[in-house]
Amino acid sequence: xxxxxxxxxFFLFFLSGMxxxxxxxxxxxxxxxxxxxxxxxxxxxxxxFMAGLAVGxxxxxxxxxxxxxxxxxxxxxxxxxxxxxxxxGAFAVPQLFVMGDRWLLSSGGTDSFSYLSxxxxxxxxxxxxxxxxxxxxxxxxxxxxxxCDRQQESSFxxxxxxxxxxxxxxxxxxxxxxxxxxxxxxxxxxxxxxxFTIALISCALGWQQQxxxxxxxxxxxxxxxxxxxxxxxxPRQAGMIKWILxxxxxxxxxxxxxxxxxxxxxxxxxxxxxxxxxxxYLGATFFGSWLYRRDRKAGRTLPRKVLLPALTxxxxxxxxxxxxxIVSTNHLSSNPHWPSVLxxxxxxxxxxxxxxxxxxxxxxxFAGGNPARAGRAYALNVIGCILGPLFACYGLLPYISEKNxxxxxxxxxxxxxxxxxxxxxxxxxxxxxxxTAVAMAWSLFRVHDFADTLQRYxxxxxxxxxxxxxxxIAYGEGPAKLLLVNGMGMTVxxxxxxxxxxxxxxxxxxxxxxxxxxxxxMGTSYRSAVSWGIDTxxxxxxPSVPKSFGFFHxxxxxxxxxxxxxxxxDDGRRFLRRTAKKYDVIVVDPxxxxxxxxxxxxxxxxxxxxxxxxxxxxxxxxxxxxxxxNDPNCQAAFRSMEESFPYLRCFPSIAGxxxxxxxxxxxxxxxxxxxxxxxxPPGAQHDLLxxxxxxxxxxxxxxxxxxEYPVKACLNPNAAIKVTDDSPYNxxxxxxxxxxH
Numbered sequence: 001x002x003x004x005x006x007x008x009x010f011f012l013f014f015l016s017g018m019x020x021x022x023x024x025x026x027x028x029x030x031x032x033x034x035x036x037x038x039x040x041x042x043x044x045x046x047x048x049f050m051a052g053l054a055v056g057x058x059x060x061x062x063x064x065x066x067x068x069x070x071x072x073x074x075x076x077x078x079x080x081x082x083x084x085x086x087x088x089g090a091f092a093v094p095q096l097f098v099m100g101d102r103w104l105l106s107s108g109g110t111d112s113f114s115y116l117s118x119x120x121x122x123x124x125x126x127x128x129x130x131x132x133x134x135x136x137x138x139x140x141x142x143x144x145x146x147x148c149d150r151q152q153e154s155s156f157x158x159x160x161x162x163x164x165x166x167x168x169x170x171x172x173x174x175x176x177x178x179x180x181x182x183x184x185x186x187x188x189x190x191x192x193x194x195x196f197t198i199a200l201i202s203c204a205l206g207w208q209q210q211x212x213x214x215x216x217x218x219x220x221x222x223x224x225x226x227x228x229x230x231x232x233x234x235p236r237q238a239g240m241i242k243w244i245l246x247x248x249x250x251x252x253x254x255x256x257x258x259x260x261x262x263x264x265x266x267x268x269x270x271x272x273x274x275x276x277x278x279x280x281y282l283g284a285t286f287f288g289s290w291l292y293r294r295d296r297k298a299g300r301t302l303p304r305k306v307l308l309p310a311l312t313x314x315x316x317x318x319x320x321x322x323x324x325x326i327v328s329t330n331h332l333s334s335n336p337h338w339p340s341v342l343x344x345x346x347x348x349x350x351x352x353x354x355x356x357x358x359x360x361x362x363x364x365x366f367a368g369g370n371p372a373r374a375g376r377a378y379a380l381n382v383i384g385c386i387l388g389p390l391f392a393c394y395g396l397l398p399y400i401s402e403k404n405x406x407x408x409x410x411x412x413x414x415x416x417x418x419x420x421x422x423x424x425x426x427x428x429x430x431x432x433x434x435x436t437a438v439a440m441a442w443s444l445f446r447v448h449d450f451a452d453t454l455q456r457y458x459x460x461x462x463x464x465x466x467x468x469x470x471x472x473i474a475y476g477e478g479p480a481k482l483l484l485v486n487g488m489g490m491t492v493x494x495x496x497x498x499x500x501x502x503x504x505x506x507x508x509x510x511x512x513x514x515x516x517x518x519x520x521x522m523g524t525s526y527r528s529a530v531s532w533g534i535d536t537x538x539x540x541x542x543p544s545v546p547k548s549f550g551f552f553h554x555x556x557x558x559x560x561x562x563x564x565x566x567x568x569x570d571d572g573r574r575f576l577r578r579t580a581k582k583y584d585v586i587v588v589d590p591x592x593x594x595x596x597x598x599x600x601x602x603x604x605x606x607x608x609x610x611x612x613x614x615x616x617x618x619x620x621x622x623x624x625x626x627x628x629x630n631d632p633n634c635q636a637a638f639r640s641m642e643e644s645f646p647y648l649r650c651f652p653s654i655a656g657x658x659x660x661x662x663x664x665x666x667x668x669x670x671x672x673x674x675x676x677x678x679x680x681p682p683g684a685q686h687d688l689l690x691x692x693x694x695x696x697x698x699x700x701x702x703x704x705x706x707x708e709y710p711v712k713a714c715l716n717p718n719a720a721i722k723v724t725d726d727s728p729y730n731x732x733x734x735x736x737x738x739x740x741h
Contacts, residue, residue: 001148008205009141010162012198016083017166018173019191020134021278023086024049025174026184026191027093027127033725034097035104035119036571037598038541039469043393044120047386048127050253054382055128056135061375064136064143074209075143080202082133082140087195089130090188096126101577138163138378139371146369147209153369154296156378157360161289164356168282175275180732183724240419241366242380244304245359247412248311249384252355254392254409256281259318259348261471262402265450265487266340271597271731273336276345284349288356296364305423307358309432312413314350316439319406320447321347398467403449407440450487463551465544472544474551479691481552483522485542490521490591493552495691496624496653497524497589499704502688503651504585504622504662505532506676506701509669512584516614518572518602519589523549523556529587530565531687532680537583538565539572573601576610586611587622594627594634600728603637607725608644608663618666621645625659629714632721633730634659638714639722650709659714660704673702 028045035041060082068075100122104115138159145155170191178187260277267273295301321344359381367374396405417432424432448456451464454475462475473484483490491497505512515529520540529536540546546567550556559565568575572588588611590602601607603623611621623641627634629650638661642648645663653660662668677685677697685697692700723729 001145001152005148005205006158008201009145010158012201013137013141013159013162014166014169015194015198016134016137017163018170019086019166019194020163021167021170022174022178022187022191023089023093023130025171025275026179026188029184030094030097031123032598033573033601034101035123036541036574037601038571039393040116041119041123043390044123045127046389048120048124049131050382050386051124052128052131052133053135054379054386056132057138057375057382058135058379059132059375060136061139061372061379064139064371068143074147074206075140076147076202076206076209079137079140079144080199080206082136083195083202084199085133086130087192087199089127089133090192090195093126093130094185094188097122100126135379135382139375142367142369142371142374144205146371151369154293154364155369156363156367156374157289157293157296160360160363161286161293164282164286164289168279168286171275171279171282175272175732176734179728180735183727185726238366241362242377244308244416245362245366245377245381246384247416248355248359249381250388250391251315251384251409251412252352252388253385254388254396255315255318255351255406257389257392258397258402258405258409261397261486262318262406262449263344265484266337266344268336269486269488269591269593269596272734273597276341277348280345280348281352284352285356288353288358289360291353292357292361296361301361302357303423304358304362305420305428307354307361308413308416308420309424309428309436311351311354311358312410312417313432313435313439314354315406315410315413316443317347317350318344319403319443320439394468397471400466401449401451402471403443403447403452407443410440463548465547467542467544469542470544472542472548474548481522483545483548483552485545485591488591491524493522493524493691494655495688496655496658497521498528498688498690499654499660500587500589500622500624501525501528501532501585502680502684502701503660503704504587504620505529505534505684506679507649507662507668507671508584508620509618509666514581514583514616515585515587516576516583517587517589518575519591520545520549520567521589522552523559524552525587525589526565526567527553527559528684528687530559530562531683533683534564534584536562536565537568539568539570539575541569541571543569573607573610576614579614582614582616583619584616585620585622586615587624589624590626592626594625594631594637594730595733597731600723600731601725603640603723603730604725604728605640605643605722608640612644612663612665615665619664620668621663623661623663625661627658629659629709632716632736633733635714635716636721636723636729637661639716639719640724642711642715643722648711650711650714651704652707652709654700654704659709661714673698673700673705676701676705 028042031041031045064075064078067078104118104122138156141159142155145152174187178190182190256277260274263277264273267276292301363374363377366377392405396408414436421429451471451473454473455462455464458475461477462473465472470486474481476482479493481493501515501517505515512532512534514535517525517529517536517538520526520538523546526536526538549560560567588602590596590599608621615621621641623637625634625637641661641663645665647664647667649662649668651660680688680697689695689697689700694700721729
């Protein structure tokens with residue numbers, strides 16, 4: 001193959017990998033907006049994405065030779081067609097999501113079996129065709145390389161290297177540049193343009209190949225000289241390679257799920273947190289793949305008997321490094337602690353680099369350049385990548401700590417080390433078991449994760465609950481009690497959460513009859529709403545959060561079983577979209593910080609319009625903005641409310657930080673604190689004053705009313721600064737921060 005052709009093919013697979021990761025990022029987020037920000041939705045999206053790759057890889061490897069021989073066309077034309085189809089997915093998937101969502105609205109809550117089953121079906125129908133097309137690209141291009149060079153035996157690793165580099169670039173561009181600048185839908189257009197460009201260049205290569213008369217691909221030519229390493233491998237060796245590929249895919253992707261949950265206290269909950277893990281994972285994988293390609297050219301690749309023990313030992317690093325001293329550092333802050341971030345990401349890099357070396361090497365060894373064999377091998381690896389996250393999410397993390405989950409996931413690697421023991425030198429036969437035993441013992445007995453450390457220190461003054469969504473920690477005593485979700489501080493026992501309810505209800509012009517609270521937290525807002533004696537519904541995303549209610553409030557049982565109280569586990573936005581009920585007041589208390597991933601779905605103009613449609617005449621939306629009113633992110637959220645509601649009022653919190661924004665379709669009366677207090681029933685007044693230093697309700701209310709912000713002071717002069725579903729201004733902000741400084 002000519003060097004120019006090699007460079008073109010590398011560039012094409014670089015673009016292909018980049019666009020694929022952009023699709024994965026954006027489609028996942030669109031799925032959250034449509035089907036709810038819940039772990040099952042994320043799991044299904046990733047599983048369907050991977051399943052499509054596996055099916056496409058297997059079908060593409062099996063079908064490319066018959067396609068070429070029957071049509072007389074170069075394999076590169078079929079590769080071009082696959083990329084063109086992928087590009088169409090950029091336009092089709094959002095529309096399919098909308099259609100599927102309409103069908104799903106009556107299927108129950110997000111924790112119901114019917115909803116989870118039907119949403120999985122809708123996501124599969126929406127995503128699978130384009131993901132299958134992505135999976136065919138490897139065997140299709142490998143077949144074209146065989147046309148150009150019949151003796152090429154390492155084409156998979158060549159394409160894999162380009163694809164991983166492109167995927168790494170796609171994560172960076174999507175998270176840091178494209179979404180912030182263009183929004184979700186235009187970012188999809190950019191990815192589609194890349195696919196269409198690939199298709200055009202690929203067609204040009206095919207026409208050039210035909211004009212030159214060098215195309216000699218037949219079924220016999222493709223498999224001819226498929227390499228001794230591929231065709232002549234013993235059944236035992238081939239079986240071992242398959243099991244390693246499946247198991248390493250399973251372990252690696254399962255570990256990525258565990259890393260994400262375990263590292264949240266350090267990386268925080270911004271969209272850049274998960275992007276950093278994926279970027280580090282792909283960057284290290286690329287480095288490992290580059291080393292493999294370099295060593296293969298030099299004829300001295302590392303054998304499995306070295307790679308697998310090294311992979312096993314490096315898998316312990318994240319568990320060992322994720323110590324309380326690191327995790328607890330600034331864990332209540334919304335800002336990452338960068339030394340700890342770099343240390344944790346460095347901890348996963350050796351494992352990922354070894355994986356990047358091992359995976360393409362095994363597929364090269366198994367396939368020898370044969371597209372069909374490569375397709376089967378890669379499909380097995382991807383099937384492992386499908387099952388691993390599901391096992392971690394539903395089989396491990398709801399029941400055991402993140403540290404123990406990592407140790408369990410290392411066990412398959414230990415099995416391979418045991419099977420290879422006869423190949424070890426005398427020194428390795430002692431060193432590997434010894435080092436593994438030390439690492440396992442140290443991890444089990446000397447390393448304690450954050451939740452375990454809190455439980456050891458606080459004893460019965462702490463409680464840890466785990467589910468498929470998150471690890472929920474409640475600890476402390478008295479007013480100092482804290483609620484952590486995946487190690488991130490959510491809320492404290494604060495009168496702020498009481499005012500979120502009492503302020504809008506007291507402003508309601510006639511006696512209110514119903515209220516909806518989105519986000520449960522410690523249950524304080526729900527408790528305050530029930531104290532009014534009105535119909536109260538609270539919606540919470542994480543199942544374990546309402547179960548912690550009793551830790552924070554001794555009278556929790558009384559409110560859980562209150563006849564006018566209803567606790568629903570669901571995505572708040574989706575709950576509104578599927579209910580026909582209207583409320584006098586809707587209270588939204590998004591998780592901090594204001595930049596938290598997914599929070600824009602509760603701050604956006606589309607959400608405000610949705611809430612407006614579920615308000616009774618004279619009804620009111622209370623939006624809690626955990627930021628200073630001069631913060632552009634706070635102003636962007638307030639602009640979304642201003643464009644939806646003609647009447648707005650804005651109050652500082654009783655604690656002096658954050659903003660209560662009230663929006664209504666009818667004028668919100670300006671009332672003095674005495675009038676507001678008289679509108680509150682005795683139970684509500686008692687609840688309001690529970691933690692106050694005064695017994696005078698009007699004086700207490702006046703501390704907030706007397707400092708009202710003018711509406712104009714909360715709006716940015718630039719009307720374009722607002723939050724929409726397509727442009728999540730508050731979540732994607734890095735470029736603005738860089739340019740500002």
